[in-house]
Amino acid sequence: MMWLSASESEALALSLSVASRSVLLSLPFAIALAWVLTRRQFLGRTLLDAFVHLPLVLPPVVVGYLLLLLFGARGPIGGWLGRALGVELVFTRNGAALATAVMSFPLMVRAMRISLENVDRGLEDAARTLGAGAFDRFASITLPLMLPGVLAGAITAFSAALGEFGAVITFVSNIPGETRTLPLALYTALQTPGGDAEAARLAIISCVLGLSGLLLSEWFARRVSRMLGR
Amino acid sequence: MLQVAAKKQRAAFTLDAHFELPTPGVVALFGRSGSGKTTLVNVIAGLLDADAGRVALDDALLLDSADGIDVPPERRRIGYVFQDSRLFPHMKVAANLRYGQKRATAAAFVNLDLVADLLDLGPLMNRRTHELSGGERQRVAIGRALLSQPALLLLDEPLAALDSSRREEVLPYLESLRDQLAIPMVYVSHNFDEVLRMATHLVLMESGQTVAQGNLGDMSLHPLIRAIIGADAVGAIVDGTVLGTNAASGLTRVQVGQGELNVHYDAATPGMKLRVQLLARDLIVATQPPQQLSVRNSLKGVVKSVADDVDDSHLIAIDIGGTLIMARVTRAATRELGLAAGLPVWALVKTASLRPHPI
Numbered sequence: 300m301m302w303l304s305a306s307e308s309e310a311l312a313l314s315l316s317v318a319s320r321s322v323l324l325s326l327p328f329a330i331a332l333a334w335v336l337t338r339r340q341f342l343g344r345t346l347l348d349a350f351v352h353l354p355l356v357l358p359p360v361v362v363g364y365l366l367l368l369l370f371g372a373r374g375p376i377g378g379w380l381g382r383a384l385g386v387e388l389v390f391t392r393n394g395a396a397l398a399t400a401v402m403s404f405p406l407m408v409r410a411m412r413i414s415l416e417n418v419d420r421g422l423e424d425a426a427r428t429l430g431a432g433a434f435d436r437f438a439s440i441t442l443p444l445m446l447p448g449v450l451a452g453a454i455t456a457f458s459a460a461l462g463e464f465g466a467v468i469t470f471v472s473n474i475p476g477e478t479r480t481l482p483l484a485l486y487t488a489l490q491t492p493g494g495d496a497e498a499a500r501l502a503i504i505s506c507v508l509g510l511s512g513l514l515l516s517e518w519f520a521r522r523v524s525r526m527l528g529r
Numbered sequence: 530m531l532q533v534a535a536k537k538q539r540a541a542f543t544l545d546a547h548f549e550l551p552t553p554g555v556v557a558l559f560g561r562s563g564s565g566k567t568t569l570v571n572v573i574a575g576l577l578d579a580d581a582g583r584v585a586l587d588d589a590l591l592l593d594s595a596d597g598i599d600v601p602p603e604r605r606r607i608g609y610v611f612q613d614s615r616l617f618p619h620m621k622v623a624a625n626l627r628y629g630q631k632r633a634t635a636a637a638f639v640n641l642d643l644v645a646d647l648l649d650l651g652p653l654m655n656r657r658t659h660e661l662s663g664g665e666r667q668r669v670a671i672g673r674a675l676l677s678q679p680a681l682l683l684l685d686e687p688l689a690a691l692d693s694s695r696r697e698e699v700l701p702y703l704e705s706l707r708d709q710l711a712i713p714m715v716y717v718s719h720n721f722d723e724v725l726r727m728a729t730h731l732v733l734m735e736s737g738q739t740v741a742q743g744n745l746g747d748m749s750l751h752p753l754i755r756a757i758i759g760a761d762a763v764g765a766i767v768d769g770t771v772l773g774t775n776a777a778s779g780l781t782r783v784q785v786g787q788g789e790l791n792v793h794y795d796a797a798t799p800g801m802k803l804r805v806q807l808l809a810r811d812l813i814v815a816t817q818p819p820q821q822l823s824v825r826n827s828l829k830g831v832v833k834s835v836a837d838d839v840d841d842s843h844l845i846a847i848d849i850g851g852t853l854i855m856a857r858v859t860r861a862a863t864r865e866l867g868l869a870a871g872l873p874v875w876a877l878v879k880t881a882s883l884r885p886h887p888i
Contacts, residue, residue, distance in 0.1 A: 424576050425615040427602045429677045430632030439628075443619045527618045527659075 303504075307497060309476055310484035311504060313392065317480055318460035320396035322453050325404050329452060330442075333411035352405045354466075359402060363469025366398055370470075394471040395478045399460035406459055407452040414448020415441070447523045451516050458512035462505065481505055531556070531681060531713055535572040535582035544568050544579070546739040548732045552587060553711040557724040557745075560734035561757055566717045569734070570683050573715065574609050575602035586681055586713075606635055608674030612686040614666040616658040622669050623654040629677025637678050639710065644672045647709065648702050664695040668702060675710070682714045688723060696723075703727060704887070721758045725766060725806055726886045749806070750846070750855055760839045764808035765854040768888060771797045780825070780880060787850025788828035790878070792885045803885040812856035813877040814845055816866050824877045828854070832872045835863060843868070847876050 303311065336348055354362050370377035370388045380386040388394035418441055426436045442449075464482040471478040473487060485501040488494035534547035544565045550556040558566045571577035573584055575592065578599075584592040591600045591607075608629070616625050626641060645651050648668045653661065661669065667687055674682060687703070688696045704726060707714065716727050724731065724745070731748040733740045741751055748754070749766035769785035771794075780791040783803050794803060819827050830849035838844040843863045845856045856876055858868070868874070 419615075421611065421613070421615050422617060424602075425609065425611060426617070426628070427576070428574055428605075428607060428609040429629030429673065430603050430634070431628075432603050435632070440617060 303500065306475065307500060310479055310481050314461050314480040317392055317395045317399060318457045320393065321400040321403065321460040322457050324396060325400040325407055325456065326453060329404060329407040329411055330449065333408050333415055337412050337415045351408055354402050355405045359465025360469050362401055363398060363466040366401065366470045370397065390471050390474055390478065392477055395467050395480060398466040398470045399463040402463050402466050403456035403459040407456040410452030410455060411445060411448045414445040418444045447520050450519045454512050454516040458509050461508055530587060532583065532585045533573055535569060535579040537568065537579045542737055544737040546734065548739050548742050550713060550730055552713040554729040555707055555714045555716055555727050556730040556732055557728035558715060558717045558732050558734055559724050560719065562719060564734040565737035566734055567685055570685050570715060570717055574607050574683055575600065575605050606680045608677055608679030608682045610670050610674050610684045610687045612689050614670040616666055616669055618658055622656050622658065625658065625669060626673050626676055629673055633678040635678045639675050641676065644675050647706060648672045663691045664698045667699050682712055684714060685717045700726060721762060750853065761810060763855060764806045766804060766806050767852055767854065768802055768804045771799055771801045771803055773799050785849065786828065786852035790883065791825045791880050792883045793880065794885045802888045804888045805883050805885050807854050807878060809844060809855040809857040811878055811882040814856050814858055814868065815875040815877060816872065819875055819877055825880045826878045828876045830874060830876060832868055832870055832874055834870055835868055847874060
């Protein structure tokens with residue numbers, strides 16, 4: 300892009316890459332959790348529900364700090380990941396993706412739950428009498444019918460991931476080209492003498508991205524409900 | 530043979546039901562709303578757990594709580610047509626139809642062409658389900674259930690959501706299904722006209738209990754039916770055999786009991802079975818062979834019993850040769866004619882009041 304500097308387009312590309320990884324990482328877990336929280340009655344369900352929503356109410360710095368404790372090079376999970384799989388999270392874009400995934404996870408689960416609650420369970424019963432086993436029913440009936448929620452959740456989470464600041468900077472720091480996403484680049488520009496124009500451009504990019512996300516989400520929702528004849 | 534027994538205790542409702550159906554056949558579960566018909570059907574399908582129960586279809590034991598056998602619904606080979614059709618909204622009609630077909634494990638006895646033909650689904654194949662009328666939706670739902678190659682078909686008030694003209698549009702399809710595929714059916718309804726046209730057997734349900742059961746003719750005079758459908762609709766259901774068509778009058782002669790009825794039925798062939806309901810209010814009783822009357826039908830019989838009925842009338846049960854029919858007459862008439870058990874009588878009915886159904 301002609302009117303962006305090298306560092307700005309780097310931040311944009313990195314943000315998109317981090318947000319995509321973040322959504323891909325959290326999507327299967329969010330679907331599974333939405334299903335468990337909507338369809339299963341078990342002891343500790345309320346607690347699990349609260350735990351999932353925790354990132355919404357905690358200061359992002361706290362989430363970043365907890366991630367450092369757990370996923371840091373010497374943390375219980377981070378240490379194992381490094382030794383067993385060679386995966387480094389701290390100071391890497393994968394770490395940034397993990398931080399944004401955790402922060403946007405509740406938004407994703409929420410959107411999916413609303414959509415799953417609206418799926419007529421009678422249709423699943425009908426599928427059952429037609430010979431579909433549990434996983435088959437989920438894949439052929441439940442998932443397609445909750446697709447509006449899955450898409451809405453994914454798009455919202457993607458947009459939120461583009462904007463995550465506190466958890467990212469705490470967990471993976473602010474490294475140009477590796478973890479300096481749009482909001483971090485914007486923050487850095489503001490701290491730099493003469494960075495006002497760059498900050499303004501980054502802010503505009505963020506606004507455009509956010510707006511596109513919302514419009515896209517709305518467009519998808521309409522398209523899918525038309526497909527379902529609602 | 531389909532054997533069903535189920536017990537289930539709920540807060541304000543107890544299901545305690547059992548019935549048997551020789552296969553193939555159509556058993557109607559008939560009773561008021563809330564009498565437990567749908568609950569019982571859900572137990573048969575396996576969608577609802579009974580506290581105790583047993584469901585056996587021919588050689589297959591599908592549920593036996595005593596032995597810990599409980600085949601899951603997806604492996605019971607029981608097709609289910611729901612009142613609200615439950616078509617999958619994200620699939621077109623063709624994909625809905627193929628859903629069960631693709632998952633069927635049993636040898637196919639119907640294919641898509643046959644089902645499309647039987648239910649006239651050809652023009653609907655590429656439609657989205659929300660574009661269908663109520664009657665079309667139910668036809669697709671029936672086809673979808675059939676294509677899963679079921680050994681038993683459950684129909685839970687399949688026409689209840691339709692107005693009477695739509696109902697009339699779907700019923701003939703169900704009848705031809707019954708006649709052309711020898712598949713046993715459990716047909717839930719609170720509309721007696723549907724029962725009359727579809728069923729071979731009848732199970733009466735009230736407050737979660739199966740009150741009485743038997744073949745439709747024997748059951749047609751049960752007091753509970755009268756309590757549900759009203760005194761006006763009381764009448765014997767008799768199945769007769771077509772003897773032939775009278776060339777001069779164009780009327781079809783049908784043998785019932787030891788007598789003969791003349792009915793309007795265009796497509797009659799000798800030997801075919803026709804069912805008529807002889808409404809008690811339509812019958813006239815004579816103590817002598819009738820002469821010089823416009824009435825075409827007189828059935829000779831013997832009075833079996835005389836019972837009190839609504840509005841100062843009596844219900845006279847008449848045996849017309851192994852078949853029982855009912856006539857409603859005023860008490861004054863009973864007195865004047867001296868109607869009493871053992872008296873030979875003639876039951877008269879106008880051809881115009883008979884509506885034969887093929888069975």
